[in-house]
Amino acid sequence: MKHCLADIPALGMLRHLHLLFVNCEILLGLLLKSPCLETLVLKDLKVIDSDEEPVNFASVPDCFLSTLKEVKFEDFAGGRHELSFAKFVMEKGQVLESISFSCYHGLRGAEFEKLKKRCFYLREVLI
Numbered sequence: 487m488k489h490c491l492a493d494i495p496a497l498g499m500l501r502h503l504h505l506l507f508v509n510c511e512i513l514l515g516l517l518l519k520s521p522c523l524e525t526l527v528l529k530d531l532k533v534i535d536s537d538e539e540p541v542n543f544a545s546v547p548d549c550f551l552s553t554l555k556e557v558k559f560e561d562f563a564g565g566r567h568e569l570s571f572a573k574f575v576m577e578k579g580q581v582l583e584s585i586s587f588s589c590y591h592g593l594r595g596a597e598f599e600k601l602k603k604r605c606f607y608l609r610e611v612l613i
Contacts, residue, residue, distance in 0.1 A: 491515040498522060506530055510567055517547035524553050528571075530561040546578045555583045562587045564601040572605070 491512065497520045504527040505513065517523065547554075557575050562568060575585060587605055 491519065494519060496521060501525065503527070504529065510571055513571070514545070514547070517549060518545060521548040522553050523547075523549040525556045525558075526554065527558045527560060550575075550578045550582075551580045553581065554579055555581055557582065557585045559585075559587045562589050562601070564589075564604055569604060 497516075500520045500523055502525040503516065503520065503523055505516075506529045508516075508528070513528070517526075557579070559568065559572065572585070572587075575582065579585075589601060
């Protein structure tokens with residue numbers, strides 16, 4: 487899949503992107519080709535939390551610096567790759583107006599509270 491991304495041109499008119507089951511490397515590749523992206527919705531990213539090392543987010547997509555205003559994590563499970571990407575979004579999103587997390591429906595009680603604390607911790611570390 488990553489080889490396919492090398493051959494596609496920039497997605498200059500793409501404003502809204504909704505992704506389901508994508509890994510961080512492909513996600514970063516798409517973002518690097520989407521300079522005008524305003525809204526990003528990531529749903530059910532359990533696939534991201536694989537045994538692989540987290541992707542090195544050395545390249546900041548142009549949309550993070552100029553157009554990306556809203557990021558939504560749907561069915562968020564709080565895996566290390568998801569948290570790593572959420573931190574990257576919060577650190578690098580220069581015009582980011584909102585970031586939201588909705589947990590997957592099976593997360594309840596103590597697990598939910600633990601995840602909520604991890605998300606708030608990310609925010610506190612960046613302030």
